Amino acid sequence: MQVTNERNNAVISRVSASVYNLVALLSGLLFGAGLTISTMVDPARVIAFLDVFGAWEPTLAFVMMGGISVYMPLYWAFVKPKNKTVFGGSLHLPTKTDIDKPLIFGALLFGIGWGISGICPGPALTNITSGDLGIYAFILSMVIGVLGIFPSKVT
Numbered sequence: 001m002q003v004t005n006e007r008n009n010a011v012i013s014r015v016s017a018s019v020y021n022l023v024a025l026l027s028g029l030l031f032g033a034g035l036t037i038s039t040m041v042d043p044a045r046v047i048a049f050l051d052v053f054g055a056w057e058p059t060l061a062f063v064m065m066g067g068i069s070v071y072m073p074l075y076w077a078f079v080k081p082k083n084k085t086v087f088g089g090s091l092h093l094p095t096k097t098d099i100d101k102p103l104i105f106g107a108l109l110f111g112i113g114w115g116i117s118g119i120c121p122g123p124a125l126t127n128i129t130s131g132d133l134g135i136y137a138f139i140l141s142m143v144i145g146v147l148g149i150f151p152s153k154v155t
Contacts, residue, residue, distance in 0.1 A: 020087065032126040038063045041126045043118025050115050109145075 035041050040063055048057035083091055114120050119127070119138050127135045 023087075031122065034063075034067075035123055035126050041123040043123075046114070046118040046120075046123070050118075113141075 038059070039045055040060060045057060046060060048055060049060040051057075079085070079091070085091060110120070117134070117138055119135070121142060124135060124138050124142065128139065
């Protein structure tokens with residue numbers, strides 16, 4: 001059975017749909033467990049990390065460095081030389097290197113939202129079972145932004 005990866009339109013013919021989906025599920029669970037165990041799902045901890053001139057909490061930097069130190073050697077050893085995904089699909093890495101207005105505007109919006117709420121998409125989805133109405137409002141806002149319901153230009 002062939003599985004089409006919607007993200008990069010690569011056809012992955014060597015794995016069944018159930019194996020592909022199981023790996024995706026396990027990867028998401030591992031990511032969520034890592035966020036939870038490291039307490040990076042706590043908005044107060046993230047806001048403390050962003051408070052570099054006050055009561056700065058560097059824990060998030062150590063979590064990032066831990067993730068990068070595990071991922072980078074594997075990327076350079078296995079993914080980059082083959083230019084393929086783990087399942088053999090082709091990689092479609094970005095070729096655009098320009099820093100343009102949409103990139104700057106998007107980065108600013110993301111940073112402002114992260115700084116105000118202390119939440120970014122991964123921890124928000126991890127916190128979905130918390131029952132916190134603020135998390136639900138954040139996720140709804142995130143979905144609205146992703147779907148582009150609001151026009152980018154005010155007329």
